Amino acid sequence: GExxxxxxxxxxxxxxxxxxxxxxxxxxxxxxxWYKQEPGAGLQLLTYIFSNMDxxxxxxxxxxxxxxxxxxxxxxxxxxxxxxAIYFCAEVSAGNQGGxxxxxxxxxxxxxx
Amino acid sequence: xxxxxxxxxxxxxxxxxSVAFWCNPISGHATxxxxxxxxxxxxxxxxxxxxxxxxxxxxxxxxRFSAERLKGVDSxxxxxxxxxxxxxxxxxxxxxxRGGNTIYFGEGSWLTVx
Numbered sequence: 001g002e003x004x005x006x007x008x009x010x011x012x013x014x015x016x017x018x019x020x021x022x023x024x025x026x027x028x029x030x031x032x033x034w035y036k037q038e039p040g041a042g043l044q045l046l047t048y049i050f051s052n053m054d055x056x057x058x059x060x061x062x063x064x065x066x067x068x069x070x071x072x073x074x075x076x077x078x079x080x081x082x083x084x085a086i087y088f089c090a091e092v093s094a095g096n097q098g099g100x101x102x103x104x105x106x107x108x109x110x111x112x113x
Numbered sequence: 114x115x116x117x118x119x120x121x122x123x124x125x126x127x128x129x130x131s132v133a134f135w136c137n138p139i140s141g142h143a144t145x146x147x148x149x150x151x152x153x154x155x156x157x158x159x160x161x162x163x164x165x166x167x168x169x170x171x172x173x174x175x176x177r178f179s180a181e182r183l184k185g186v187d188s189x190x191x192x193x194x195x196x197x198x199x200x201x202x203x204x205x206x207x208x209x210x211r212g213g214n215t216i217y218f219g220e221g222s223w224l225t226v227x
Contacts, residue, residue, distance in 0.1 A: 004155070035218070042117075042204055043156070043218040088155055099208065100146065100169060101216060103155030 002026045006089055006104035013112050018076040020107045022089030025070060029091040032065060033101065034074045037086045046074070046087075076109075084111045115139065117219035119205050125225045131193035134222040138186070138207030144168075146216070147180055147190050148204040156204055162188060163210075195226045 003025045012018045024032070030051050035043040049056045049063045049072075056063045062075040076083055086108050090101040118137040126132050138145050143164050148156035159178065160170040165185040173180070177196070182188040192199055202221040209215070 033216075040223075042119075042220040043206075045215065045217060048215070090155075099144065099210075099216075100158045100161055101148075101156075101206075103157070105153070105155045 002091070002093060002102045004089055004091055004102055004104035006087075006107045008105065009108050009110070011110045011112065012079050014079060014081055016079055018074075018079045018083070018109055018111075020074045020076075020087050020089075020109065022072040022074075022104055023070055024072065024089070024091050024102075026091060026093040026102075027067075027070065028093045029070075031092045032063075032072050033088075033090040033092075034061075034063065035088040035090060035103075037088065037106070039085075043088065079109075079111050081111045081113060084109055117205055117207055117217055119203075119219035119222050121222060122220065123223045123225075125227060126195055128197055128226050129194040131191065132195060132224060133192075134190045134203050134205075134224075136188045136190070136205030136219060138188075138205070139217055141209065142207035142217075143185070143210050144208045145182055145188050146206040146208075147188070148206065148218075150202040150204055150221070152201070159190070159203075192224075195224075197226050200224055200226045 033048040034046045060077045064073045086106040088106045089104040145162045147159045150156040160173045160180045161168040162182040180190045204221045206218045
């Protein structure tokens with residue numbers, strides 16, 4: 001079955017790098033996503049990676065995909081207090097004809113000044 | 114480009130009452146999703162539409178939840194009668210087509226059942 005796991009909390013100091021990790025079980029995953037959710041808000045699409053890639057960089061964000069270990073990570077360089085939020089990893093699998101997202105439980109990132 | 118619009122943003126109702134949420138997807142997006150997000154958890158799909166047809170409603174509690182997308186654009190999600198465990202954020206999302214690589218979410222409708 002499809003399952004996505006994330007650690008629940010991460011605390012870093014402003015200016016440091018943050019690394020948020022995610023593991024998934026479905027080897028037929030086609031796209032993997034990172035969403036950001038601030039308090040009281042919906043989900044903001046940060047970035048996504050196609051399963052035939054192993055890295056994607058977008059400004060301060062770097063996504064690494066290890067397909068063999070079914071491990072995805074999001075690195076935020078020079079983390080700012082405005083990056084404090086919950087980060088969700090999600091996947092879409094090839095076997096899922098509807099294209100629905102399967103989410104992890106979210107990682108709460110706390111950035112201390 | 115306007116994003117996914119949802120209303121109302123907040124609703125408090127008593128158990129056994131009914132509530133309806135409305136969603137207007139991004140213009141031109143054929144696929145529309147309703148997700149339920151309980152506090153402290155990731156969102157879970159309730160129902161997915163492709164145009165005005167249902168693609169997946171396997172996780173929708175059909176004894177109390179219903180949803181429609183009559184003209185293939187706007188959608189409504191209804192809960193009747195509500196239970197305490199229905200307290201959650203109801204997120205609407207849309208994408209250009211199913212299996213598309215960009216799925217955009219609205220701000221959510223926050224429901225508290227007391």
